[in-house]
Each structure stands twice: as structure tokens, then as C-alpha cells.
Amino acid sequence: NAGVMQNPRHLVRRRGQEARLRCSPMKGHSHVYWYRQLPEEGLKFMVYLQKENIIDESGMPKERFSAEFPKEGPSILRIQQVVRGDSAAYFCASSPPVSPGYEQYFGPGTRLTVT
């Protein structure tokens, strides 16, 4: 019974390159959330998706960041033209279709380093 899976676990990109982070939710879960954890800061919400729909992107930076959760395949968080300030741990969480307490289960994260 696999949990939330994220890959890669570590990603190094040079300034200006693109970063693609993948998230496969737990089996049976149709809601995906992305969070960012900057060094010495807490977890911050970025975006909430259901299959083929963005429900809430109020935490996403206006430029360079995008997210999708296609009908088939993992959810993707895409960062274009990365800058040093994008270096952080990015976590994906998933929850089942009916989650009375909004229980979210987190993956191990992708640690992005921009050089």
C-alpha cells in the first residue's frame, strides 16, 4: 500500500533552467496539494488540484510556476527559469475524495537546489 510518491528526491538546476517535480498520490486519492518549505521557514500552501482541474492556486507565485494534474499520470509542478530563491523543499500531499477533516498525507518531498 504505497504512500504518496515524489520524484526526484533531489534536483539540481542552474539559474534559468526548468524544474519539473512529479507527485503520484496515494491509491484512491483524487485531491493533490503542493506546499513549499523554504530554509528556516514553515510549510506554505501553493496549489490544490483535482483531476484535470485547479481548485485553488492562491499560493502560487504569479510568474514562472504552474501545476497540473492530468487525467492519467502524476501531478506536475513546473518551475520555469529557476532562480536561487526557488531553492526549497517542495512537498506534495494527497487526500481522498471525501475527507471529513481534510486529512492530507505527505510525500517525502523534492529538494530543489538552484546553482
Added chain:
Amino acid sequence: TQLLEQSPQFLSIQEGENLTVYCNSSSVFSSLQWYRQEPGEGPVLLVTVVTGGEVKKLKRLTFQFGDARKDSSLHITAAQPGDTGLYLCAGAGGGSSNTGKLIFGQGTTLQVKP
């Protein structure tokens, strides 16, 4: 802006001692989650509290949700070195938000010395 203030930020105690971590907000939340995070890993869900005044126990850990659903506490009895880690509280459904996104506290780093 919804905020969750967590205190204390750091706690270093001896094995066998008791401790309480607090999570406070001016916003009402539909539910509140407690997570534990190890270095280099994602947060692991410990408990969810939903009803005002609710108390849940998980072995030596006791979680309480305030009557007004604005605050919560985590109490650990007879702490052990294996309890060392970062403890996070997170609220869902606060304010005008009903999308389920979590608002996290800054976390409490607990160190239990043998």
C-alpha cells in the same frame, strides 16, 4: 491573513519529563492536524481533531482542540528520545477558505535527551 502561532519554537528536555506544545490562532478552523517531520522527510500525520473540545490520545500523546476551534495543544507524557523531532500543527477550513488547504504553524523542534 490566517496565522497559526506555535509555541514554544524550541524545547530541550530530559527523558521522562512532560511537555506541552501550543497552537493558537484568531481564526476558526474546521479541523486541525498535528504532524511530525523528521529531517529530510515529509510530515507524517499524527492526528486530526474536528470537534470543539475534542481530546484524542495516541499512546503518550494527548491532543486537544479548543472549544472555539481556534487553538490546540499537544501534550507528551514521559518523553523519550524517540520523540525527538519537529512537530507541526496545521489548520484547515479557516476563515473564508473551504478548499482544504492547510495553514501551518512554524513548528516546534523537540529534543529529548537520554
